[in-house]
Amino acid sequence: MNVLIYLVPLALALGLAGLFAFLWSLKAGQYDDMDGAARRILSDEDVRK
Amino acid sequence: MGAEAVDYSVFVDHDAAGHAQMNLVVEGISGDGCIEEIERGLTALPGVVRARLNYTNHRLSVAWGAETSADAVVARLSDLGYRAHPFAMPAADEEAERAKWLLRCLGVAGFAAMNVMLLSVSVWAGNVSDITPETRDLFHWVSALIALPAAAYAGQPFFRSALAGLKARKLNMDVPISLGVLLALGMSVVETALSQEHAYFDSALMLLFFLLAGRYLDHAARQRTRAVAANVAALRGEFAHRLDAEGCPVQVPVQALRPGDLILVPAGERVGADGVVVDGRSNMSEALVTGETLPRTVAAGDAVHAGSLNGEGALTLRVTAGGDQTLVDEVQRLLDGAMTARTAYVRLADRVARAYAPVVHVTALASALFWIAMGASLHDAVMIAVAVLIITCPCALALAVPAVQVVATGALFRSGILLRSADMIERLAQVDTVVFDKTGTLTLPDPVVRLPEGTNPALVRLAARLALSSHHPLAAVLARQAEGAPVPEATEEAGAGVRAVIDGREARLGSLAFCGLDAPADLPASASLIAFRLGDDGFVAGIDQALRADAEDVATALTGMGLSLVILSGDRPDAVAPVARALGITDARPGLKPAAKIAAIADMKAQGHRVLMVGDGLNDAPALAAADASLSPVEGAALTKAQADAEFLGTKLGPVRDALACARSALKRIRENLWIALLYNLIAVPLAVGGYVTPLVAALAMSGSSTLVTVNALRAGVPRAGGMPAAQPGKARS
Numbered sequence: 001m002n003v004l005i006y007l008v009p010l011a012l013a014l015g016l017a018g019l020f021a022f023l024w025s026l027k028a029g030q031y032d033d034m035d036g037a038a039r040r041i042l043s044d045e046d047v048r049k
Numbered sequence: 050m051g052a053e054a055v056d057y058s059v060f061v062d063h064d065a066a067g068h069a070q071m072n073l074v075v076e077g078i079s080g081d082g083c084i085e086e087i088e089r090g091l092t093a094l095p096g097v098v099r100a101r102l103n104y105t106n107h108r109l110s111v112a113w114g115a116e117t118s119a120d121a122v123v124a125r126l127s128d129l130g131y132r133a134h135p136f137a138m139p140a141a142d143e144e145a146e147r148a149k150w151l152l153r154c155l156g157v158a159g160f161a162a163m164n165v166m167l168l169s170v171s172v173w174a175g176n177v178s179d180i181t182p183e184t185r186d187l188f189h190w191v192s193a194l195i196a197l198p199a200a201a202y203a204g205q206p207f208f209r210s211a212l213a214g215l216k217a218r219k220l221n222m223d224v225p226i227s228l229g230v231l232l233a234l235g236m237s238v239v240e241t242a243l244s245q246e247h248a249y250f251d252s253a254l255m256l257l258f259f260l261l262a263g264r265y266l267d268h269a270a271r272q273r274t275r276a277v278a279a280n281v282a283a284l285r286g287e288f289a290h291r292l293d294a295e296g297c298p299v300q301v302p303v304q305a306l307r308p309g310d311l312i313l314v315p316a317g318e319r320v321g322a323d324g325v326v327v328d329g330r331s332n333m334s335e336a337l338v339t340g341e342t343l344p345r346t347v348a349a350g351d352a353v354h355a356g357s358l359n360g361e362g363a364l365t366l367r368v369t370a371g372g373d374q375t376l377v378d379e380v381q382r383l384l385d386g387a388m389t390a391r392t393a394y395v396r397l398a399d400r401v402a403r404a405y406a407p408v409v410h411v412t413a414l415a416s417a418l419f420w421i422a423m424g425a426s427l428h429d430a431v432m433i434a435v436a437v438l439i440i441t442c443p444c445a446l447a448l449a450v451p452a453v454q455v456v457a458t459g460a461l462f463r464s465g466i467l468l469r470s471a472d473m474i475e476r477l478a479q480v481d482t483v484v485f486d487k488t489g490t491l492t493l494p495d496p497v498v499r500l501p502e503g504t505n506p507a508l509v510r511l512a513a514r515l516a517l518s519s520h521h522p523l524a525a526v527l528a529r530q531a532e533g534a535p536v537p538e539a540t541e542e543a544g545a546g547v548r549a550v551i552d553g554r555e556a557r558l559g560s561l562a563f564c565g566l567d568a569p570a571d572l573p574a575s576a577s578l579i580a581f582r583l584g585d586d587g588f589v590a591g592i593d594q595a596l597r598a599d600a601e602d603v604a605t606a607l608t609g610m611g612l613s614l615v616i617l618s619g620d621r622p623d624a625v626a627p628v629a630r631a632l633g634i635t636d637a638r639p640g641l642k643p644a645a646k647i648a649a650i651a652d653m654k655a656q657g658h659r660v661l662m663v664g665d666g667l668n669d670a671p672a673l674a675a676a677d678a679s680l681s682p683v684e685g686a687a688l689t690k691a692q693a694d695a696e697f698l699g700t701k702l703g704p705v706r707d708a709l710a711c712a713r714s715a716l717k718r719i720r721e722n723l724w725i726a727l728l729y730n731l732i733a734v735p736l737a738v739g740g741y742v743t744p745l746v747a748a749l750a751m752s753g754s755s756t757l758v759t760v761n762a763l764r765a766g767v768p769r770a771g772g773m774p775a776a777q778p779g780k781a782r783s
Contacts, residue, residue: 004184008191011164015160018160019157022156022160026149026152031152032103032105033103033106036084036105043085
């Protein structure tokens with residue numbers, strides 16, 4: 001069961017990484033305009049430039 | 050007013066880089082192209098450094114440097130085909146902050162619940178196979194490490210509310226929730242320290258996660274409807290003509306007016322602020338303020354109120370603040386009194402909690418005493434008591450209401466009702482009396498033209514074109530029907546009417562005397578008359594308030610739902626009686642002042658009725674606050690809408706019926722959910738008392754009952770067959 005010594009911290013680290021990614025995206029305003037994000041992805045604006 | 054300068058400075062602020070920035074609400078956003086079109090169109094403007102459109106709430110944020118101005122931005126948007134209105138972002142948006150906070154708590158609880166569940170499943174699997182006590186203790190300690198800080202953070206919404214409730218000596222739903230979470234965590238730590246088999250870290254976190262999800266969704270649904278209501282208010286945003294030092298009018302938003310400012314109110318425009326007439330003479334229609342439809346004559350020295358419609362003369366006003374505005378002061382005073390009565394309502398969930406919490410706590414204590422009497426050790430007896438408290442922690446009970454509210458708020462939103470307050474659905478569903486204001490609520494906010502039988506439509510069209518040249522408010526109503534250009538070379542004679550020559554014949558539009566015509570008999574007595582004459586032909590039209598198109602159907606439907614209808618109006622008896630007759634409402638009381646409206650509502654409440662007030666005028670604001678539930682059309686006065694639980698959109702009265710029908714069906718779902726939660730407890734509590742509840746059973750029971758409640762809540766969005774008939778078109782009375 002020695003494998004737990006690094007697997008448990010690894011699992012926790014991955015979970016924490018996900019949590020911080022979520023908190024960062026919330027702070028960056030990524031959930032402020034959900035409908036807009038769905039439409040902007042179809043925009044060709046960046047390709048034309 | 051094209052040539053007049055517009056002052057947007059009240060909406061413009063400066064960001065860190067020194068750029069001016071402004072938020073606008075944009076109308077007409079739909080389809081795929083408009084994000085690009087607006088953002089590209091604006092950034093192409095020299096000087097614009099940033100333009101970002103929020104497609105969800107239709108708000109645009111623009112920042113610009115020295116090369117351009119707010120006027121240029123608005124003009125550009127109008128060139129692109131979008132009507133935009135500056136929007137003052139509230140400095141501290143508490144609602145948005147709270148939504149983000151709930152979402153952060155939800156994220157933390159979700160992360161912790163997932164990871165702890167991972168460890169718990171390993172322990173459960175190990176308990177029935179070959180886990181060593183050392184490994185199990187390690188897993189429990191790791192769980193504690195995750196769960197304790199996570200619960201301390203994510204549990205705050207519940208702990209705070211519970212503390213606030215206890216301080217006020219009131220038991221709310223958050224008290225048993227907080228107690229359950231804290232006990233589950235505390236007991237688990239003790240059990241882990243004693244190297245025991247069972248820990249409930251996962252249950253505590255899962256409970257927090259489910260409840261936070263319910264609260265966040267409930268909050269987000271209401272935030273969305275509030276945003277739409279704020280947008281509508283901004284798009285109707287009013288401008289006033291402020292006279293600058295040289296006496297030139299400048300258009301400023303009414304928010305920018307300060308006491309002492311001089312404003313010009315042209316004929317036919319609404320007054321933007323309370324003030325005293327300095328110069329000019331006119332008739333004021335104060336329908337929105339007092340409900341009275343007959344205009345009042347004002348001259349220098351008279352006070353006028355914001356929201357009044359100016360008649361045929363231009364006025365210069367000096368803006369006042371507070372002071373001698375007797376009406377507004379009186380409304381405010383009545384409002385303060387009425388609002389204290391409203392807060393006495395106790396939400397259904399909290400009423401359930403008041404009965405539920407003591408029963409549960411007594412049961413837990415009784416089961417501990419029972420097991421001690423049966424010879425169990427103190428440790429085992431306490432563990433069983435705590436297990437009872439954990440299993441009865443009201444997860445399904447606390448989700449029962451918000452889950453239904455989320456669905457019902459969405460359903461109401463789709464039928465044009467913007468919900469403001471959280472507990473409105475409960476209050477609305479219990480209503481048995483609907484009180485309507487007349488002017489602007491049962492009737493349309495704008496008057497319509499009524500023609501005698503057999504009027505030549507060609508003449509009416511001609512009259513409407515001639516009316517375009519007049520400044521008189523009655524003519525303005527007629528002019529809305531105009532097709533084509535104004536009649537050329539029309540001259541207006543003040544106090545009489547307009548005259549022009551059409552095809553060699555003289556045309557006149559104005560007072561009956563000016564046109565030499567008599568009043569016809571078949572126009573309603575409440576109508577104001579306007580005459581048109583072309584050569585020897587002519588007609589007299591009445592300008593009158595019209596009922597909302599579906600008012601009769603709605604009145605019939607509401608009566609059919611078992612509600613009694615009442616009209617409380619500030620208008621004259623002869624204006625109220627025809628409306629009451631048309632709608633079949635027998636209890637119509639005219640000529641009521643705001644205080645009399647409150648007294649009438651208090652009287653009904655004293656008789657045991659639950660009252661819904663529907664009103665729009667400033668004079669209705671205290672009555673809205675005094676009633677059990679309140680609705681206001683979106684055209685209503687700002688102060689009034691702030692008191693309403695919900696606003697409805699559109700020119701129809703149908704949303705009132707839909708709101709009541711939807712609230713009743715939602716309350717039914719809430720009651721069902723409470724029964725489901727009770728049933729769950731009836732099954733789970735004996736198991737807990739018997740000592741059969743393991744963490745695995747607790748986890749299954751909790752998630753199972755929560756899912757059941759949520760699924761049942763989804764049915765609130767589905768209107769029952771025949772429950773909410775589609776609004777009937779036609780039957781217009783104009």
